[in-house]
Amino acid sequence: MSSNAENDKKSIPDIIIDKTRNCSYQRLRFFGKGGFAKCYEIQHTGTKEVFAGKIVPKSMMTKSSHKEKMAQEISIHRSLSHNHVVGFHSFFEDVSNIYIVLELCKRRSMMELHKRRKAITEPETRFFMHQILEGVRYLHNNRIIHRDLKLGNLFLNDELHVKIGDFGLAARIEFEGERKQTVCGTPNYIAPEILTRKGHSLEVDIWSLGCIMYTLLAGKPPFETSSLKDTYKRIKECEYRIPSSLRKPAVEMIVMQLQEDPLKRPSVDKLLQHQFFTSGIMPAALPLSCLTTAPRTDQLEKLALQRRPLHQINSNDDGRCDEKFSVPNGLTESQSNRQHLLSLRQQLVKLLCSKRKNRLQVLTDELSDPAAQPLVWISKWVDYSDKYGFGYQLCDESVGVMFNDTSKIVMLANGVNVHFITREGQEIxxxxxxxxxxxxxxxKLLSYFRRYMSDYLMKTGASAVVRESDGLSRLPHLHQWFRSTLAVIMYLTNGALQINFQDHTKIILCPLMQAVTYIDVEKNFRTFRFSTIEKYGCDEKLFNNLEYALEKLNSVLGMPAVTPMMSCS
Structure with a gap:
């Protein structure tokens, strides 16, 4: 780690004192970073309330423009108060840092949801888009353009309510008809009038909302290409293709937002009245499991009954029923899992090749990426495969069994709902x-395994919180497992490969997040992106664990045991 990074870490005290309000905060776990800022969970030492602390070292604010930008961000954000905007609590500074105290959104951003899920269902999109639009309507009513609406700036709390955050590029409309000239935004979401420098206003947010909605439903941004130049060319020409799988109301709403002429784009009020929101299921709530797996659409209708008459959710204007869950790209579960494993194998080969010569590097917490930490992992297991099968408990206290006949069963943490997966992959x-x-x-065996793990195995993982939407949950389950002389290897249907070593350490590899989580004997989690390891290297133990994971992947996939060095030559 560089000396500057070490100095920055030392300059952030364990107890952060706000002299202006005569209070203090305890710095807790590292939560992430972006731009100049680092984010930690911080706890008010008096009230014990937990917040997100956005901390910006003054050493990074070297230009007057940096200070002006920070001042504008604080000025705009502190003036806002809405259910769908990240709450602003306070800001202060000391000799070394500027501190901004914000609402803590524990479920990260919608970017992580997108990476784990790709395309999500229409009911989920309605649930999220309605909240996003409500937040943007509040901003526009207050004459504020966000100018950087994207999945990474849409945060989620424990109820999966959307909170718009990061006002670093936001601007106020000072007078009627004002057009801003600054070129700013994120490539996949930036409006054409910003690129052509024709001047812009509130309409750029409507364009970004269209890109967000398209990305949620299609699984990728509408104008994304392999090069920035081509992406900008497509944006300027408003050139994009809508998948045939999207229904008519969704298509119409996307097209309305992605108008090349900003004056033809509808207001947020008009979008909230669009047929898309009345032509299908609008869930009252979503389960946390939808962060990694599609919810049960058979239960969505029951939950939606609380809000809308039955005749409105049983049919649509185009005569088709709302979409049901299916495996992406029409693949079977086994085909999808193999694709994940092949992708992970390719990522590991690239990673191990890049840093084989420079692997004795200790990765610090500052280089970790907690946002990439797995949502689901196996916290307990018991092997009774000599008679019945393999039992396990997930981190949320759900319990599953993979029977010797390859059928599977999972009981959710609420102790009520059970999913049975037949040998053919049908979910009941x-x-x-x-x-x-x-x-x-x-x-009976499920109950036996659950009782055994509860009574005899060490308790790990988070405690379960039963919610109204638990019945919608569809959890990843164990797809494959085997023992080796050194470890137990378990592969989940969400693509995660978990290896529990004999020394009680574990690694969890995720091809979707392109990251590895290392769990030490004290059950501390540290998650590193593969790109970070490629750049900085890693210590000998983690490197050996990754090599071992590649060896086992080759075995599972029936591929030659090619070492990274051989692959690099």
């Missing part, structure tokens, strides 16, 4: 009190 929804007679033995 049950409850602990309602299941067919042929599953009596397997339900």
């Amino acid at each position: 929804y049950l409850t602990m009190d309602d299941y067919p007679p042929e599953l009596v033995k397997k339900m």
Whole structure:
């Protein structure tokens, strides 16, 4: 790690004192970084309330423009108060840093949701887009242009409510008809009038909303290419293709927002009245599991009944029912899992090649990326495969069994809902009190495994919180497992490969987040992007663990045991 980074870390005290308000905060775990800022969870030492502390070293604010930008961001954000805007609590400074105290959004941003899920369902898109639009309407009513609306700036709390954040590029409209001239934004979301320097106003946010909606439904941004030049060319020419899988109301709403002429784009009020929001299921809530797996659409309708009459959700204006969940790209579960493993293998080969010569580097917390930490992992397991199968508990206290006949069963943390997956991959929804007679033995075994792990294995993972939307949950489950002389290797249906070593350390590799999480014997989590390891290297132990993971991947995929060095030659 560079000396500057070490100095920055030392300059952030464990107890942060706000002299203007005569209070203090304890610095807790590292939460992420972006631009000049580092973010930590911080806890008010008096009230014990937890916040996000955005900390900017003054040493980074070398230009007057940096200070002006920071002052404008604070001025705009502190003036805002809305359910769908990240709460601004206070700001202060000391000799070394500027501190901004913000609402803590523990479920990260919608960018992580996108990376784990790619395309999401229409009901989920309605749920999120309605909240985003409500937040943007508030901003526009207050004559504020955000100018950087994107998935990475849309944060989620524990209820999966959207909070618009990061006002670093935001601007106020000072007078009627004012057009801003600054070229700013993020390539995949930037409006054409910004690129052509024709002057811009509130309409640029409408364009970005169109890009967000398209990305949620299609799984990738509308104008994305492999080069910035080509992306900007497509934006200027408003050249994009809409997948045939999207329904008519969704297509119409996207097209309305992605108008080349900003004056033809609708206001937020008009978008909130669009048919898209009334032509299908609008969930009242979503389960946390939808951050990694699509929810149960059979239950969405029941939850939506709380809000809308039955005739409005049973049919659509184009005569088709709302979409049901399917595996992306029409792949079977096994095909999808193999694709994940092949992708992970390719990532590991690239990573191990890049840093084989420079691997004795200790990765500090400052280089970690907590946002890439897995949402689901296996916290307990018991091997009874000599008679029945392999039992496990997920980190949220859900319990699953992979039976010797390759069928699987998962009981959610609420202790009520049960998902049975047949040998053919069909998913059947049950409850602990309602299941067919042929599953009596397997339900009994599920209860046995659950009781055994609760009574005899060390408690790990977070405690379960039962929510109204738990019935919508569809959790990843164990797809494959095997033992080796050194470890137990477990592969989940969300693409995560977990290896539990005999020394009680673990690694979890995720091809979607392109990251590895190392769990030490004290159960501390540290997650590093593969790109960070490629750049800085890693210590000997983690490097050896990654090599071992590649070796086991080759075995699972039935590929030759090619070492990274051989692949690099």
